[in-house]
Amino acid sequence: DIQMTQSPSSLSASVGDRVTITCRASQGISNYLAWYQQKPGKVPKLLIYAASALQSGVPSRFSGSGSGTDFTLTVSSLQPEDVATYYCQSYYSAPFTFGPGTTLDIK
């Protein structure tokens, strides 16, 4: 089974900062990688699919990159409404494991 790890587990940054979250797969998954945002008490929301494709309606300050085993989610200019937990997920082969999450808040 493919294992997903994320770093850091939590992150505090200032409004306007550039923020990067890393996701690593235990084996190559090509670009079969999705990123989700879950705000406190809310349903997860798909942000990025195919490692770098922005889901419709998602602000352009979010971007994804990577292929194989190493992936990043970047927020180019952090906004207060970006406070959330971010999860990566491999959909390369079952089980389609989520990463443990990265909690992002405002400093």
Place this chain on the structure above:
Amino acid sequence: EVQLVESGGGLVQPGGSLRLSCAASGLIVSSNYMIWVRQAPGKGLEWVSVIYSDDTTYYVDSVKGRFTISRDSSKNTLYLQMNSLRAEDTAIYFCASDPAYPRGRNWGQGTLVTVSS
């Protein structure tokens, strides 16, 4: 507009059973990858199960042999039959869908399952 509405959660004793439902509108359940994801209180997301349009199913190891995913095309509804429930199955259960891959493009609001005596 796609809408997924889960139901069937509740309080059940260890060893008991529940059947969760996910009623869909704005999409055809049998043509989509339909997924169950759970989230234990204060914890992260855990992928549970998927059913493909060709009826292929997969499960996370911790529920294999206890949970069964299925769908009813006439009702456009996804199900998760959960047997031999354990305390560690306590979670909010979300259904999700995607037309192209086993990922979560659309999500329901979730239904809470509590396994406790």
